[in-house]
Amino acid sequence: MTPFNPLLVPSFRVVRGAEPVPADLIGAVVAIGNFDGVHRGHRAVIAAAAERARALGRPVVALTFEPHPRAVFAPHVPLFRLTPEPVKLAALQRAGCDAAIVLTFDTALAAITATRFVDEILVARFRIAGAAVGFDFHFGSARGGSPAFLANAGARRGFAVDIVGPLHHAGRAVSSSAIRELLGSGRLEDANDLLGYPWFVIGSVIRGDQRGRTLGYPTANIRLDPACGLAHGIYAVRVDVGGRRYDGVANFGRRPTFDNGAPLLEVFLFDFSGDLYGAELAVTFHARLREERKFADVDALVQQMNADTAAARLALAGDSTGTSLPLPTQG
CATH class of the missing domain: 2.40.30.30 (Riboflavin kinase-like)
Incomplete structure (x- = not known):
């Protein structure tokens, strides 16, 4: 991996919660996910968003959630976060995102339907030009929104959707849970291999x-x-x-x-x-x-x-x- 030089990276912006969205980020292509770890699989989603963003001449933005949804649905169950928010933002910057939008994940956001998420957040608020998600990404109340649902909604509302399939590396499925297990068992080098850094x-x-x-x-x-x-x-x-x-x-x-x-x-x-x-x-x-x-x-x-x-x-x-x-x- 090439050593990182922060002086070569343009300013990375973070929009949180209900903060106003800068005008130049309206109409971005968004990579959507929790992105805990920003591992090889997550970066494949970001790469798909970046490719479409380049084709459209738009910025690429990570749309993510804090706190981690599990902290809302199971607050008493400890969660080993691979990348707490400051670390995740650093990793998203390193992965090539121009900015990050961090939506506050609470019971109100969890309760909105998948249709409202598309209509009120992706379309009305951000006016996205495109989106990229992983094959297992779900959103909206009762996980009612699937990648196929998002693709169909995008076709109706005028934005393209790229769905990135599962990723295997060195014979292993890349996932946040697999990386947590490797770090917890002392297999740091294997965990780093799945992370990609x-x-x-x-x-x-x-x-x-x-x-x-x-x-x-x-x-x-x-x-x-x-x-x-x-x-x-x-x-x-x-x-x-x-x-x-x-x-x-x-x-x-x-x-x-x-x-x-x-x-x-x-x-x-x-x-x-x-x-x-x-x-x-x-x-x-x-x-x-x-x-x-x-x-x-x-x-x-x-x-x-x-x-x-x-x-x-x-x-x-x-x-x-x-x-x-x-x-x-x-x-």
Whole structure:
């Protein structure tokens, strides 16, 4: 994958909820979906929208929903979001969208019929010139709107619809659920393969107990969503912060040698000195080095940390992907 240069990407706009739609985004071609992960299958939908947008001379816009519908329909069931909203917006930008429209998914939106969704949102509000959806996309109350329904509605209302079929890669069906399962079982490389890019998180650095400083490994600590299902362990990572990129090694887990506390992402940046408290980091996961485990004493832990650092440097030296995805320029 070619390293991403955010300076080469035009401004990415985000329209949320009932905000006015900029005039130049009226009449866009929209890729519609939840897009959790913005994986290879999702990007095939975006590519179909982009191809039609180029033919029509229109912008390509991702039309997506927040919060994730499962948070509305099953609020007590934890959901491992591959891409919480800031991450999803960054990935949609990287996928080539000119903008994103983020509709608020609540009981009111869930209750409107598929016909009203087409008439009131796609046609009356956005006046879309075309749409692209995945083969399994459904919308409207009781999931009454199917891809075929949307195509028929488009034929009547004057916009084209592209329906993208299922995608397989390296012998596996590409889906958000499959990627969640792979990340949760420690198969990071396989998950990244289905994503089509190294999985990443965005978060602000919080103050920890500063134990790493006493061990010679000061870390930037990030509290991930409690529902994050990433397998605990040690990872080779790349970190974007303040317009610069650093290689590093990270532990995600409960620190069993010390306190077995709440899961925390602890990132040690190579060849960096400075204060990162409060800074926003994009941490990209390139290789899983080992599982997290408890050590007999601090000396044994530090010896292993030295080995982990060497292993991470080696893994990243042979990793040409080199990409963390950009933070959204707006929104």
